[in-house]
Amino acid sequence: MSAQTVDLPAVPATWKQRHLLDLESLSAEEIKLILDVAERFRPVAVGARHKLSLLSGTTVANLFFENSTRTRTSFSLAARRLGADTIDFSPSGSSLSKGETFIDTAKNIEAMGVDVVIVRHRTPGTPHLLSENIGCVVINAGDGPHEHPTQALLDMLTIRQQRGTIEGLTVALVGDIAHSRTARSNIWGLKKLGAHVILCGPSTLVSRQWEDEGVEVSYSLDEVLPRCDVVNLLRIQFERQLMRPFPSVREYATLYAMNRQRLERARDDILIMAPGPINRGVEITPDVADGPHSVILEQVSNGVAVRMAVLWLLAGQTSS
Amino acid sequence: MTSRLLIRGGRVIDPSQKIDRVTNLLIEDGRIAALDADPEVDARVIDATGKIVSPGLIDMHVHLREPGREEDETIATGTAAAVAGGFTSVACIPNTEPPIDTQASVEFIQHQAARADQANVFVTACVSKNREGKELAEIGQLVEAGAVAFTDDGSPIYNPELMRRAFEYCSMFDVPVLNHAEVLELTTGGVMHEGRVSMILGLPGMPSEAEDVMVSRDLRLAEATGGRLHVMHISTAGAVEQVRRAKARGVRVTTEICPHHFTLTDDSLRRFDSNFKMSPPLRAQSDVEACIEGLRDGTIDVICTDHAPHAREKKMQELDRAPFGIVGLETALGLVITHLIRPGILDWPTALAKMTIHPARILGIDKGTLNVGADADVTVIDPDVRWTVDPAKFRSKSSNTPFAGWELTGRADTVIVRGEVKFVAQ
Numbered sequence: 188m189s190a191q192t193v194d195l196p197a198v199p200a201t202w203k204q205r206h207l208l209d210l211e212s213l214s215a216e217e218i219k220l221i222l223d224v225a226e227r228f229r230p231v232a233v234g235a236r237h238k239l240s241l242l243s244g245t246t247v248a249n250l251f252f253e254n255s256t257r258t259r260t261s262f263s264l265a266a267r268r269l270g271a272d273t274i275d276f277s278p279s280g281s282s283l284s285k286g287e288t289f290i291d292t293a294k295n296i297e298a299m300g301v302d303v304v305i306v307r308h309r310t311p312g313t314p315h316l317l318s319e320n321i322g323c324v325v326i327n328a329g330d331g332p333h334e335h336p337t338q339a340l341l342d343m344l345t346i347r348q349q350r351g352t353i354e355g356l357t358v359a360l361v362g363d364i365a366h367s368r369t370a371r372s373n374i375w376g377l378k379k380l381g382a383h384v385i386l387c388g389p390s391t392l393v394s395r396q397w398e399d400e401g402v403e404v405s406y407s408l409d410e411v412l413p414r415c416d417v418v419n420l421l422r423i424q425f426e427r428q429l430m431r432p433f434p435s436v437r438e439y440a441t442l443y444a445m446n447r448q449r450l451e452r453a454r455d456d457i458l459i460m461a462p463g464p465i466n467r468g469v470e471i472t473p474d475v476a477d478g479p480h481s482v483i484l485e486q487v488s489n490g491v492a493v494r495m496a497v498l499w500l501l502a503g504q505t506s507s
Numbered sequence: 508m509t510s511r512l513l514i515r516g517g518r519v520i521d522p523s524q525k526i527d528r529v530t531n532l533l534i535e536d537g538r539i540a541a542l543d544a545d546p547e548v549d550a551r552v553i554d555a556t557g558k559i560v561s562p563g564l565i566d567m568h569v570h571l572r573e574p575g576r577e578e579d580e581t582i583a584t585g586t587a588a589a590v591a592g593g594f595t596s597v598a599c600i601p602n603t604e605p606p607i608d609t610q611a612s613v614e615f616i617q618h619q620a621a622r623a624d625q626a627n628v629f630v631t632a633c634v635s636k637n638r639e640g641k642e643l644a645e646i647g648q649l650v651e652a653g654a655v656a657f658t659d660d661g662s663p664i665y666n667p668e669l670m671r672r673a674f675e676y677c678s679m680f681d682v683p684v685l686n687h688a689e690v691l692e693l694t695t696g697g698v699m700h701e702g703r704v705s706m707i708l709g710l711p712g713m714p715s716e717a718e719d720v721m722v723s724r725d726l727r728l729a730e731a732t733g734g735r736l737h738v739m740h741i742s743t744a745g746a747v748e749q750v751r752r753a754k755a756r757g758v759r760v761t762t763e764i765c766p767h768h769f770t771l772t773d774d775s776l777r778r779f780d781s782n783f784k785m786s787p788p789l790r791a792q793s794d795v796e797a798c799i800e801g802l803r804d805g806t807i808d809v810i811c812t813d814h815a816p817h818a819r820e821k822k823m824q825e826l827d828r829a830p831f832g833i834v835g836l837e838t839a840l841g842l843v844i845t846h847l848i849r850p851g852i853l854d855w856p857t858a859l860a861k862m863t864i865h866p867a868r869i870l871g872i873d874k875g876t877l878n879v880g881a882d883a884d885v886t887v888i889d890p891d892v893r894w895t896v897d898p899a900k901f902r903s904k905s906s907n908t909p910f911a912g913w914e915l916t917g918r919a920d921t922v923i924v925r926g927e928v929k930f931v932a933q
Contacts, residue, residue, distance in 0.1 A: 211707070288823055310825035311709045312779025332709030371709060394706050429695055 193227050193239060196220075198500065206318045206325040207497050209334040210372045215379040222344050224496035225489070231268055232492035241503045243270035248301040250276045250293065251328070252308040257463060257487070258328050258338070262305050265494035269503070274301070289313065290320050297321045303502050306330075324501045332366045332427060338462050339372030341493040343380065345486050346417055349458055354381030357414050361443055362421035362470055365392045366428065369462045370421055374402055385411050388421075388443060391432035408443050412452045419460040420445055420470040436469055446472040450480065458482050511535050512926060515546055517555025517887060521562055522860035523867075523876035532560055534883040537926030541879060553921055553928075555887050561859050562875050563595025563884030563924065566836060567866040568660075568685075568739060568763060568811035571597070571628070573619060574612075575604025580816040580904045582616065585836070586625035588814070588903035590930040592836040593919030595884035596627040596874050597814075598866075601638065602661030608633035608644040613652040625929055627884070629872055631656040634673045634684060640665050643676060650680045655870040658685035660739060663721060665691070670725065674734025683735040683761070683869055688721035688746065689713075689786065698826050700773040700788040708776060710826065713788050719745035726753045729760055737869055738762040740813050742787040744797030751806040761869050762801075763809035765835060766842035769798050771909060781822045781829030782909045785815065799852055802861070809869065810861045812839045816905030834903050838896055838910045840888065844917030848890075855890075887921040889932065894918055 202220060210218065231237045247266040249259050259275070266273045276296060293304060303324040306314045311333035318325040329335040346353055358377050364370045364386050374397075377384050384402040386393050398404050405411045412418070423439065425431075433439045445459060459471070459480040467473050476483060512534040519542065520527045526542070533544035566589065572580040580588075582599075589597050599616060601607030607616065613630045620628035632654035633644045640659060649657075657677055664670045664686050673684050694713040699705050701712020722738055726749055729736035738750060741762045750762050767785065772792050775783045783789060801807040815832025822829050843862070847853045853861075867875030874884060896913045898906030922930035 288820070289825060290823060308825065310827050313825055315779050316825075330709075334709070366709075368709060371707070396703055396706055399703065400707075 193231060195227055196223055202500065204501065206314070207336050207501060208314050208318060208325065208327050210336045210339055210375040211334070213379070218340070218343070218376055218379055221340055221493065221496050221500065222347060224500060225340070225344050225492040228495040229489070229492040232265070232495055233488050238268055238270060240270040241499055242266065245271040245302045245502050246300060247271045247273045247303040247305065247498065248276055248296050249273065250296065250304050250306045252278050252289065252306070253329070255307055255328070257490070258307065261487070261490040262328060262494050265491050265498055268491070269495055269498055271498070290316065293317050293321050297323050303498065326497060326501065329368050332368050332371070332424075334372045335368035336372050337490070337493055337497060338369045339376045340497070341486055341489040342373055342419060342460060342462065343376055344489045344493055345460065345482050346458065348485070348489070349482060350416065353377065356416040357383045357385065358417040358419065359385040359387050359411055359415045360419050360421060361387045361408060361445070363392045363423045364388055364397070364421070365394065365432070366424035367421045373419065374400070378402065385415070387411055389433045389439065409449065409452060412449065413454070415453065415457060417458045417460060418445065418453070419462070420465070421462065422465060423469055440469055444468070444470060444472060445475050447474055450475055460486060462486070509535055510926065511548065511550030512553065512883075512923070513544060513546070513548055513550040514553045514555050514560050514885065514887060517558045517560035519560040519877065520855050520859055521877040522856045523562065523864040524878060526877070527856055532877065532885065534885070534923070534926050537883050539877050539879050539881045539883050542877065553887065557891070558920055559855065559888040559890050561886045561888060562863040562877050563922070564593045564840065564862045564886050565596040565866040565875055566594045566812050566814065566839070567598040567809060567870060569597040569599050569814045569836065570602065570816065570832070571599040572603065572816060574615065578818045582619040582628065583623040583625070584902060584904040585814070585816070586620060586623050586628060588834070588836040588901060589626040590922045590924065591902045591919070592838070593840045593886045593888065593922055594626055594836060595886060595922060595924045596629060596872070598629045598631050598655060598870060600658060600660045601631055601633045606633050606638040608636055608638065608649070610648050610652040613649060613654055617653060626924060627874070629655045629870060631658050631685060633657065634659045634664055635669060638662065640669060643669070643672060646676055647680065650682060654682070655872055656683050656685050656737070658687070658739070660685060660687045663687045663689045663691065667724060667728065671728050671732060674729055674732040674736070678732065678734050681735070681871065683737045685737045685739050686721070686725050687739050688718050688725060690717045690720045693717035693720070697788070698784060699776045700790045702773055702791050704773045704776055710776065713786070715743040715745055715790065715794065718743045718787055719749065722746040722749050726750070726758055726760060730758045733759065736760045740765050740768065740787055740811070741798065741801070741807060742768045742790050742794060744794045747797050747801040747806055751801065751804070754806065761808045762806070763811045764798055764802065764807045765811060765813045766839050766846070767833065767835070767909060769795055769802065770842055770846050775909065779826055780909070781824065781826055782833060782907050784826060784829055784831055785813070785833050786831040802847065803852060808861060808865045810839065810843060810858070811866070812836055816903055817907050818905060819907070822907045833907050833909055834901065834905055836903060837901050838908060838915070841894065841896070841915035841918045842910070844890060845915045849916060883923060883926040885923040886919055888917060889920040890917045892916070892918060
């Protein structure tokens with residue numbers, strides 16, 4: 188590996204964020220800055236032979252209280268490509284099973300000289316509580332059904348690359364809105380960047396109250412599909428549902444799965460996205476997931492770039 | 508030798524006798540001896556100039572945690588917190604470990620309360636044996652031991668047949684049934700009120716309907732049996748409206764509210780702080796407004812605290828793991844004065860009635876009055892003192908309050924229990 192440099196944009200003095208906890212509280216300018224920086228990192232993100240030294244001497248801890256393969260790997264790669272050291276913490280081998288509170292655990296990790304904590308947890312607000320209790324930079328990698336800011340950022344980066352802009356586009360988020368952190372982060376991010384957002388899914392998983400937040404709510408995918416520039420298919424989070432909110436997976440797929448037949452109703456240039464992991468055959472059929480409209484793998488590549496941008500913006504400037 | 512205490516020059520407000528005038532109150536040998544007493548009488552004098560002299564406040568909904576959860580609170584620390592908050596009497600809720608469902612356990616509480624020698628403690632006992640919601644506890648025996656009301660609080664009385672029987676059986680002894688109204692299937696996994704804020708935060712919700720549906724059932728059963736229902740910690744617009752209508756048609760129902768349900772909304776959960784997690788949860792602004800209207804028009808009879816201490820290590824957890832409940836004894840009076848009386852929502856006599864004679868009548872206890880001959884339980888209130896809520900100064904063993912740092916006006920100045928001064932503000 189060879190160290191190389193990247194032509195990074197000047198960070199405006201208005202960037203004051205210390206943590207990345209949610210997109211609800213970020214401004215459009217701050218979101219655009221992250222996307223612009225991510226764009227510059229993209230060649231390094233996808234080229235495995237490159238490594239930067241922007242975060243050398245910085246230690247990044249993955250504190251994942253909930254399972255994850257994609258997000259954790261993506262954050263680790265992002266940190267390493269910036270030259271940071273990374274450590275992984277998984278609760279199974281930890282003292283959490285011995286009754287230690289998550290704040291104690293985080294404080295112990297902080298005491299070992301960690302600079303950045305990337306936290307995933309099943310409970311909304313846990314990253315916010317950590318940010319108040321430890322001195323490290325805290326990045327939310329998904330807090331229950333609340334937010335998953337880097338996922339929405341990589342979704343938006345992907346849309347912007349494909350369409351040049353987000354403003355004025357119609358983006359449908361389809362499926363289990365109630366339990367989806369990806370949905371919440373996308374709602375705030377897309378709205379701030381000027382997109383029209385449609386939430387679509389069964390009435391038991393899509394609250395009409397979202398209309399008060401300035402988004403459209405629909406229970407019919409077939410009705411909204413012809414108007415969409417982008418459809419983002421969210422995974423049904425069976426593990427978070429206490430009582431299954433629809434009669435059967437078969438019925439769900441009939442109404443909401445993106446298949447070739449349904450795709451014919453859509454515009455020729457529609458983008459099909461999914462945050463993964465996907466239940467093939469439930470939210471999306473394999474032919475569509477692997478078809479020409481799908482940008483699912485671009486999303487994954489962009490994930491590393493977005494996370495590099497977030498790490499650099501939050502930790503790169505203080506450590507350098 | 509006779510011991511005399513003269514509370515001189517205060518504004519004496521006793522809603523039980525519709526008294527509200529500046530005068531002198533004389534206490535002799537632990538009892539109220541005279542109103543409008545001679546100011547020069549030979550007695551120890553407490554100068555109450557500029558202060559309110561009220562019958563000792565009563566909190567009819569307090570979790571003292573002993574026996575079984577002494578790490579959260581004990582009868583000694585809980586009653587010390589009570590007097591510091593201006594309460595001379597508390598009714599303790601029987602969801603201890605073991606629960607209070609036998610004569611022996613009632614007597615244990617009474618014994619510990621006597622030993623602590625702070626506030627008076629009245630015992631509410633379980634409706635069902637072992638608080639299991641299956642069969643009636645020995646209610647007659649418990650009444651004989653001194654239990655003043657019956658509740659399975661901590662849990663709702665769930666089985667409607669048990670509720671019906673409890674109403675019928677408690678009627679024989681003229682004691683009320685206190686129910687925590689919650690349809691559990693509607694709140695499973697819930698952390699906060701279900702509404703706009705829970706939707707945005709992705710936190711599992713507890714809809715208002717969970718309270719409304721259970722209150723509806725309880726009112727119908729109380730009406731059918733002639734039993735006495737007391738709806739605990741009311742929090743929804745729907746429940747307030749149902750109680751209002753039921754009272755109008757003669758159902759024997761009373762209800763209570765906690766200060767957090769008229770001062771805070773679900774928006775507070777945006778801080779993800781478990782000190783804002785309680786059951787029933789903090790509701791929407793429209794519910795708060797309906798509750799305030801219920802306080803104003805008399806639908807809501809009582810202000811209580813649902814004082815629910817939890818040790819710090821239990822509350823310092825993720826929101827879904829942290830237990831429900833907050834402490835309230837040492838903040839309630841200040842919140843009532845600051846947020847109900849000073850803004851003109853309630854006048855002093857109306858507010859004090861909800862903390863004195865109303866709970867006394869519901870529980871059938873000989874308290875909450877300054878009648879000559881009554882136990883000399885008196886709370887002298889400084890209505891103007893400004894103070895900041897500092898949990899580090901609580902006498903309660905626990906500090907799980909959502910009001911830390913709040914600026915309040917008014918608090919207990921001197922608290923007298925059966926003629927003895929138990930608390931003087933520093």
